[in-house]
Amino acid sequence: MHPHRRLHDYVRVKLVIPGGSGQVGTLLARAFHGAGHDVVILSRQPSPAPWRVVQWDARSVGSWASELEGADVVINLAGRSVDCRYTAAHREEIMSSRVDSTRAVGGAIARAARPPRVWLQMSTATIYSHRYDAPNDEATGIIGGGERDAPSTWKFSIEVARAWESAANEADTPATRKTLMRAAMVMSPDRGGIFDTLLGLVRLGLGGTAASGRQYLSWIHEADFVRAVMWLIEHDGLAGALNVSAPAPMPNAEFMRAIREAWGMPIGLPAMRWMLEIGALAMRTETELVLKSRRVVPGRLVASGFQFQFPEWPAAVRDLCERRR
Numbered sequence: 001m002h003p004h005r006r007l008h009d010y011v012r013v014k015l016v017i018p019g020g021s022g023q024v025g026t027l028l029a030r031a032f033h034g035a036g037h038d039v040v041i042l043s044r045q046p047s048p049a050p051w052r053v054v055q056w057d058a059r060s061v062g063s064w065a066s067e068l069e070g071a072d073v074v075i076n077l078a079g080r081s082v083d084c085r086y087t088a089a090h091r092e093e094i095m096s097s098r099v100d101s102t103r104a105v106g107g108a109i110a111r112a113a114r115p116p117r118v119w120l121q122m123s124t125a126t127i128y129s130h131r132y133d134a135p136n137d138e139a140t141g142i143i144g145g146g147e148r149d150a151p152s153t154w155k156f157s158i159e160v161a162r163a164w165e166s167a168a169n170e171a172d173t174p175a176t177r178k179t180l181m182r183a184a185m186v187m188s189p190d191r192g193g194i195f196d197t198l199l200g201l202v203r204l205g206l207g208g209t210a211a212s213g214r215q216y217l218s219w220i221h222e223a224d225f226v227r228a229v230m231w232l233i234e235h236d237g238l239a240g241a242l243n244v245s246a247p248a249p250m251p252n253a254e255f256m257r258a259i260r261e262a263w264g265m266p267i268g269l270p271a272m273r274w275m276l277e278i279g280a281l282a283m284r285t286e287t288e289l290v291l292k293s294r295r296v297v298p299g300r301l302v303a304s305g306f307q308f309q310f311p312e313w314p315a316a317v318r319d320l321c322e323r324r325r
Contacts, residue, residue, distance in 0.1 A: 016074045018041075021041055024186050043056070058078050058104065073117070075229065078105075084286075102167035124157075130147050130149075132216065138299050180241045205268065207268040210252050210276055213256075215294075216249045218294040224309055225244065228298075249294065
């Protein structure tokens with residue numbers, strides 16, 4: 001796209017969103033469909049939606065690939081949820097669902113006679129090292145995996161992120177700009193998302209400090225996530241890895257305090273590490289989501305001129321709580 005033209009300058013843009021039936025895909029589909037664009041979701045189990053939903057197996061290039069012919073944008077979000085216990089079977093699904101689907105998308109774009117102009121590929125802010133000392137931007141951030149004190153589950157997440165990005169980078173798509181979105185946790189008031197889980201703990205009086213509370217949490221408000229995706233589509237210079245996160249990650253203790261204050265919950269019982277391990281077992285998830293220090297900042301996004309509507313968590317969480325009520 002022309003660097004100075006905005007998405008709404010185009011009469012109608014066609015966006016194909018593989019793996020778009022989850023929370024993040026629904027946010028994007030809602031926004032683009034609402035703006036009058038042509039949205040196609042690729043799903044393994046299609047269900048009725050206000051936009052078109054086409055079946056795919058998320059593994060091989062099939063009839064769905066015809067949707068990419070002449071499309072403007074592909075936003076690949078496909079991958080099994082990481083909100084589970086990292087058993088051997090789940091690890092295999094988490095890895096293969098990301099790598100196989102990304103290879104399939106890359107293969108379909110490579111074969112297209114009229115390939116999309118832009119491929120936004122989901123990645124994760126978890127690719128960076130567990131650290132407290134300094135924020136990770138794209139230029140100076142430390143890719144994780146070498147931390148001495150990191151559990152094997154954390155190292156697995158980084159292996160997944162690296163393999164996911166490699167699968168996209170290996171695709172031979174010279175006519176299509178590729179951008180890897182190292183996304184932080186997208187916060188929206190919808191049921192079933194990460195904010196829903198955190199708010200649920202706060203409402204039960206359990207939303208206190210987790211372990212030391214020093215570990216950073218990187219996040220982005222849903223409105224800014226949607227706006228950032230639109231920005232990435234519009235700006236031709238933004239290729240390669242890019243952090244999609246709010247500019248102010250916060251230590252867990254302050255982050256949870258802001259949720260309690262926004263909801264009006266005076267107490268939040270703190271949780272020791274051993275309590276978190278038991279809780280994670282009961283909720284069939286991993287403590288990595290709570291304990292790993294993700295201190296990620298959007299260096300390239302800010303440098304390109306993007307301005308956040310919700311740069312600070314206290315204002316963002318007040319908005320989320322008001323809309324949730």
